[in-house]
Amino acid sequence: MKKKSTTKxxxxxxxxxxxxxxxxxxxxxxxxAGQTPKSIAAFQNLTKICEKYMLCRYKIEVVDLLENPQxxxxxxxxAVPTLVRKLPVxxxxxxxxxxxxxxxxxxxxxxxxx
Amino acid sequence: xxxxxxNKVLSGPGLAKVxxxxxxxxxxxxxxxxxxxxxxxxxxxxxxxxxxxxxxLVRGVQEYNEPGVFVCFEENADELAKNVASxxxxxxxxxxxxxxxxxxxxxxxxxxxxxxxYDLEGLFVRLDHAIRTTGAKRVVLDTIxxxxxxxxxxxxxxxxxxxxxRWLKEKGVTAIITAERGEGTLTRHGLEEYxxxxxxxxxxxxxxxxxxxxxxxxxYRGSLHGTNEYPFxxxxxxxxxxxxxxxxxxxxxxxxxxxSGIPRLDxxxxxxxxxxxxxxxxxxxxxxxxxxxAMHLANAAxxxxxxxxxxxxxxxxxxxxxxxxxxxxxLEPWVKKGLLxxxxxxxxxxxxxxxxxxxxxxxxxxxPKFVIFDPVSNLTAIGxxxxxxxxxxxxxxxxxxxxxxxxxxxxxxxxxxxxxTEVGISSIMDSWLLLRESEYNGERTRVMYILKSRGMAHSxxxxxxxxxxKGIDLTDVYVGAGMVYTGAARLxxxxxxxxxxxxxxxxxxxxxxxxxxNRKIMDAKISELRAEYDSKEQELKSAILQQEIKDKILxxxxxxxxxxxxxxx
Numbered sequence: 034m035k036k037k038s039t040t041k042x043x044x045x046x047x048x049x050x051x052x053x054x055x056x057x058x059x060x061x062x063x064x065x066a067g068q069t070p071k072s073i074a075a076f077q078n079l080t081k082i083c084e085k086y087m088l089c090r091y092k093i094e095v096v097d098l099l100e101n102p103q104x105x106x107x108x109x110x111x112a113v114p115t116l117v118r119k120l121p122v123x124x125x126x127x128x129x130x131x132x133x134x135x136x137x138x139x140x141x142x143x144x145x146x147x
Numbered sequence: 148x149x150x151x152x153x154n155k156v157l158s159g160p161g162l163a164k165v166x167x168x169x170x171x172x173x174x175x176x177x178x179x180x181x182x183x184x185x186x187x188x189x190x191x192x193x194x195x196x197x198x199x200x201x202x203x204l205v206r207g208v209q210e211y212n213e214p215g216v217f218v219c220f221e222e223n224a225d226e227l228a229k230n231v232a233s234x235x236x237x238x239x240x241x242x243x244x245x246x247x248x249x250x251x252x253x254x255x256x257x258x259x260x261x262x263x264x265y266d267l268e269g270l271f272v273r274l275d276h277a278i279r280t281t282g283a284k285r286v287v288l289d290t291i292x293x294x295x296x297x298x299x300x301x302x303x304x305x306x307x308x309x310x311x312x313r314w315l316k317e318k319g320v321t322a323i324i325t326a327e328r329g330e331g332t333l334t335r336h337g338l339e340e341y342x343x344x345x346x347x348x349x350x351x352x353x354x355x356x357x358x359x360x361x362x363x364x365x366x367y368r369g370s371l372h373g374t375n376e377y378p379f380x381x382x383x384x385x386x387x388x389x390x391x392x393x394x395x396x397x398x399x400x401x402x403x404x405x406x407s408g409i410p411r412l413d414x415x416x417x418x419x420x421x422x423x424x425x426x427x428x429x430x431x432x433x434x435x436x437x438x439x440x441a442m443h444l445a446n447a448a449x450x451x452x453x454x455x456x457x458x459x460x461x462x463x464x465x466x467x468x469x470x471x472x473x474x475x476x477x478l479e480p481w482v483k484k485g486l487l488x489x490x491x492x493x494x495x496x497x498x499x500x501x502x503x504x505x506x507x508x509x510x511x512x513x514x515p516k517f518v519i520f521d522p523v524s525n526l527t528a529i530g531x532x533x534x535x536x537x538x539x540x541x542x543x544x545x546x547x548x549x550x551x552x553x554x555x556x557x558x559x560x561x562x563x564x565x566x567x568t569e570v571g572i573s574s575i576m577d578s579w580l581l582l583r584e585s586e587y588n589g590e591r592t593r594v595m596y597i598l599k600s601r602g603m604a605h606s607x608x609x610x611x612x613x614x615x616x617k618g619i620d621l622t623d624v625y626v627g628a629g630m631v632y633t634g635a636a637r638l639x640x641x642x643x644x645x646x647x648x649x650x651x652x653x654x655x656x657x658x659x660x661x662x663x664x665n666r667k668i669m670d671a672k673i674s675e676l677r678a679e680y681d682s683k684e685q686e687l688k689s690a691i692l693q694q695e696i697k698d699k700i701l702x703x704x705x706x707x708x709x710x711x712x713x714x715x716x
């Protein structure tokens with residue numbers, strides 16, 4: 034079983050929820066403003082983390098605010114890049130280029146804050 | 148060269164300004180805020196920063212057709228709309244008409260995890276979007292410092308804010324940025340370092356339990372501005388800033404004269420009464436009849452058909468009307484006709500500035516020709532003499548500029564010199580009536596004189612001031628034997644004088660009669676002597692005649708005798 038994996042603490046509830054919500058367990062939105070180095074880095078860092086910790090059960094939506102500025106208001110975006118965890122609730126916000134993996138995991142509730 | 152430079156600055160062509168539309172603020176900034184530049188408004192909590200910023204936008208929409216964007220970091224749009232609705236701003240309507248865009252930026256520190264490099268492009272995008280959709284010319288960021296508590300890494304923030312202000316300038320929008328006042332600095336996070344074109348400081352001070360809001364322009368690059376602290380207040384129509392003194396002493400001077408309603412007083416005032424638009428001060432100790440004079444003047448003004456505003460700081464309207472009846476003045480019909488408007492408030496009800504503004508508003512609403520302030524000395528309860536003097540000066544200037552005649556009464560305390568008003572306002576008054584009471588012979592009487600009356604030949608006489616149920620009358624005081632008598636003493640002295648005069652006239656009569664009698668005696672004697680003389684003369688004359696006849700007879704007899712004797716001779 035997957036109990037022995039390194040992510041055993043989160044793997045267990047994840048498995049449970051997979052049964053209830055088979056798709057889109059992790060619904061993530063990444064807000065960026067244009068193709069800046071920071072936003073590209075953020076996207077790359079995010080996909081890496083998702084691959085590793087969410088086992089493909091995730092969906093990332095990238096919102097470019099330069100194209101859709103009105104979308105910034107809904108999620109109260111101020112800083113970019115901002116990653117918003119829409120699902121599972123509660124909504125979480127992570128700002129920055131996501132280079133600090135530890136903090137991203139804490140921010141996504143994948144790891145408890147110390 | 149220096150001169151031409153100065154002139155340039157004074158006439159101010161170099162710097163374009165945007166009128167805020169806030170009463171008084173445009174005056175002290177010399178035309179408004181710097182156009183296309185950010186202005187920092189700082190102050191402690193509750194001093195009206197948000198309101199000032201909001202009014203800037205609302206006036207922009209209403210009066211200058213300039214749309215605005217309000218980015219709030221502390222309140223959401225609904226709360227904001229409700230808060231400013233109390234000031235009569237219907238921002239909901241402007242929002243639906245796309246004249247105003249309210250963007251609530253909410254940041255919760257606990258919900259945010261920082262994971263690396265970031266910038267505030269999101270805010271820029273939102274602002275840009277808002278400015279584009281409304282075509283905004285005015286932008287408010289209220290209170291941007293909330294970002295410091297909401298976002299980690301102040302270094303990034305500072306750099307981003309600097310970029311934001313530069314960006315706002317590039318956009319050409321006139322912006323107001325509000326900030327909380329810090330310890331020893333203008334703002335808590337040193338925003339004045341970035342926004343340095345114009346800094347306005349708001350302040351809220353409490354002196355003797357009465358609060359006054361004040362505004363000061365700390366700096367204004369490239370423009371002259373008033374440097375004083377200007378009191379301002381927030382009333383149901385927004386912010387009103389009061390420039391402390393009027394800009395110029397250029398009010399019109401009417402030559403029209405107004406009757407005071409007391410005939411004798413008019414005579415004392417050069418025969419015609421006060422000038423229209425002049426300021427009259429009635430000062431005196433307690434119970435000398437200041438309010439009675441005020442009522443007479445109010446009555447006279449209403450009789451002329453002029454509207455009159457009575458600011459009563461001591462008595463209620465009903466009390467004044469009742470008291471007026473006791474001296475034969477019925478003010479009630481005028482109130483019913485709408486010619487007389489009473490405004491009764493305790494001075495301690497609110498601060499001096501609020502009083503001033505409420506009077507301003509009343510004057511603008513009621514458009515009176517005549518304003519009575521009874522008494523002004525009560526204002527010292529809520530401000531120092533200098534402040535009250537300042538306030539009255541502004542009030543009188545305001546009234547004079549509109550050609551409104553004003554009457555202020557002032558209570559002088561018994562212990563202080565009589566020719567000194569409590570608030571030292573005599574120098575700004577055109578006419579000054581002084582009421583005094585004199586105690587003599589176990590009674591108090593009132594006397595009045597005109598201490599000054601600019602621009603007219605006025606009486607220098609002291610008059611007794613008599614209040615009866617027919618109103619006020621002025622009578623001559625009794626001046627005689629080096630003394631001034633009033634009241635009963637005057638009456639006594641008068642009757643005494645009368646008796647003396649009577650006695651004197653009787654004496655003269657007696658002397659005249661005696662002279663007459665003497666003359667008659669003399670005349671009688673003269674006629675008696677003459678009669679005696681006449682009879683004597685007659686007697687003597689006849690005796691002489693007899694002698695002559697006798698002589699003739701004797702001579703004739705002798706001739707005959709000789710003839711008879713045949714004398715030879």
